[in-house]
Amino acid sequence: MFVACASVHALAAERATFILTDGERKSGPVVYHGDQHENLINGYLNLGVDNGKDMTFPLDQVAVIDFVGGQPPTTELAQLGAGHMLVRRDGATEQGRLVNIVGGDTLIWESATRQREQYAIRDVSRIYLNPPSARTAFGYIAPVTSAATAPVATPTARSPVSPVTQGNQGDGRNQGNRAAQGNQRGQGNQGSQGSQGSQGSQDSEGGRRGRNDGNASTRGATVRMDPRQGWTDSGLTVNRGDRLVFETSMPTRGLVGRIGDGAPFSIGPGQDPIVMRSAGALMLGVSDEERRGSHAGFSVTVSRQ
Numbered sequence: 283m284f285v286a287c288a289s290v291h292a293l294a295a296e297r298a299t300f301i302l303t304d305g306e307r308k309s310g311p312v313v314y315h316g317d318q319h320e321n322l323i324n325g326y327l328n329l330g331v332d333n334g335k336d337m338t339f340p341l342d343q344v345a346v347i348d349f350v351g352g353q354p355p356t357t358e359l360a361q362l363g364a365g366h367m368l369v370r371r372d373g374a375t376e377q378g379r380l381v382n383i384v385g386g387d388t389l390i391w392e393s394a395t396r397q398r399e400q401y402a403i404r405d406v407s408r409i410y411l412n413p414p415s416a417r418t419a420f421g422y423i424a425p426v427t428s429a430a431t432a433p434v435a436t437p438t439a440r441s442p443v444s445p446v447t448q449g450n451q452g453d454g455r456n457q458g459n460r461a462a463q464g465n466q467r468g469q470g471n472q473g474s475q476g477s478q479g480s481q482g483s484q485d486s487e488g489g490r491r492g493r494n495d496g497n498a499s500t501r502g503a504t505v506r507m508d509p510r511q512g513w514t515d516s517g518l519t520v521n522r523g524d525r526l527v528f529e530t531s532m533p534t535r536g537l538v539g540r541i542g543d544g545a546p547f548s549i550g551p552g553q554d555p556i557v558m559r560s561a562g563a564l565m566l567g568v569s570d571e572e573r574r575g576s577h578a579g580f581s582v583t584v585s586r587q
Contacts, residue, residue, distance in 0.1 A: 296387050296403045300329060300339055301346040303415040308337055312386045312403065321383035345415035347380075350407045359422040360557065362413040364528075365550035369407045377548045380409055394538055394548035396569040413554055424525075424557075502585040509568045509578070513540070516564040516584055525555035525587040526564075532580045536569035555587045 299309040310329035313336055314321050321328050326338045327347070350371065361367065361375050368376045368391055381390040381398065389401040389409070410416045417424070505516045520526065520541065528549045530537060537549040542562035549556065549566075558564075566582055 296349070298329065298403075299348040299351060300327065300344050301348060301416070301419050302339065303343050303345045303412055305415075305419055308339070310337065312383055314384060314386050319385045321386070322380070327383075341411065345410070345412040345419055347409040347411065348407075349403055354408060354420060356422065358408075359417060359420060360424070361559075362410055362416065363547070363550075363556040364413065364554040365548055367410040367413070368401070369410070370401070371405055371407050379548070379550075380411065394546050396536065396571045502583065504581055504583045505566055506581050507537075507566060507568065507579060509580075513565040513567045516566050516582075518564045518584060519562065520558045520564050521561045522558060524558040526558065527555050527585050527587060529583045529585075530580055531582075532578070534568070534580065536571060537582065538567050538569060540565050540567070 296312045297309065298312050299307055301307050308329055310331055312321060313328050313330040315323060315328070322341065325341050327341055327344055328336045328338050330336055354369070358369055358373075358375065363377055365377060366379045368378065368380075368389075370376075376391070377394050379392045381392050383389055383403070387403050389403055389406055391399045391401060393399060416422075503517050505514060507514055528537065528539075538546045539549050539556075540546045541558065541560045541564060544560055544562070546567070547556070547559075564584070566584075
């Protein structure tokens with residue numbers, strides 16, 4: 283699980299507990315090595331032990347770096363996404379990526395917008411590196427929203443509707459049109475007529491079936507991305523609490539998203555769902571570094587869980 287190696291630099295005063303992906307916990311001083319005073323070297327994190335040797339752990343086998351101990355609050359665990367997350371001791375969280383720990387007391391962090399930041403370890407509670415294993419280690423189970431109570435996004439004029447979806451809407455559209463022409467079942471709560479006659483009435487069985495089928499088009503979308511451009515509208519309107527999975531046609535670490543004009547959040551690689559923190563239009567983009575490094579287009583498939 284870990285490899286011991288000779289320490290080549292004095293141990294620092296700050297201590298940490300590494301919670302491994304298999305649930306095992308290892309504690310010790312945060313050590314550093316070399317001219318750069320780094321802890322993360324060649325993909326391995328290090329902890330000191332009393333015999334003067336280090337315990338080294340592959341980065342992908344560490345679920346959490348815990349500086350304070352104890353059980354984190356449920357509200358904190360609920361914010362875990364698909365990538366790394368930093369939690370400050372004042373409770374604030376930030377999505378991004380751990381770059382390194384230097385000098386035994388300073389954390390180097392890369393934000394979702396690819397900006398480098400420094401945090402004193404004394405101001406940090408935890409760093410989540412592997413969200414699925416972290417949830418398991420702390421016994422957190424994400425709440426499951428039933429189909430009966432789950433909020434359903436309403437298709438907007440922006441939402442693309444495929445020919446297949448249009449075909450599925452046939453029953454609802456036909457029934458809605460009949461309601462618009464005088465069907466008393468559909469007139470009760472018909473709402474918008476004309477081009478939206480396909481929705482019919484909430485009280486119309488056909489209208490209700492047409493609207494539910496139409497919502498299938500808002501459960502997912504495939505968006506073509508051009509790194510040379512800014513934000514791209516995904517065509518989806520999301521609700522707070524929606525769980526979205528993002529799949530890209532080519533590897534990229536610079537994919538970011540935002541809701542409306544809100545703050546960007548990192549999407550990053552991985553298949554874990556990301557919980558939406560607000561409601562509005564889902565926008566997709568790439569980081570400045572990704573935009574400068576490549577002009578190759580790629581596609582992003584967004585699906586709801």
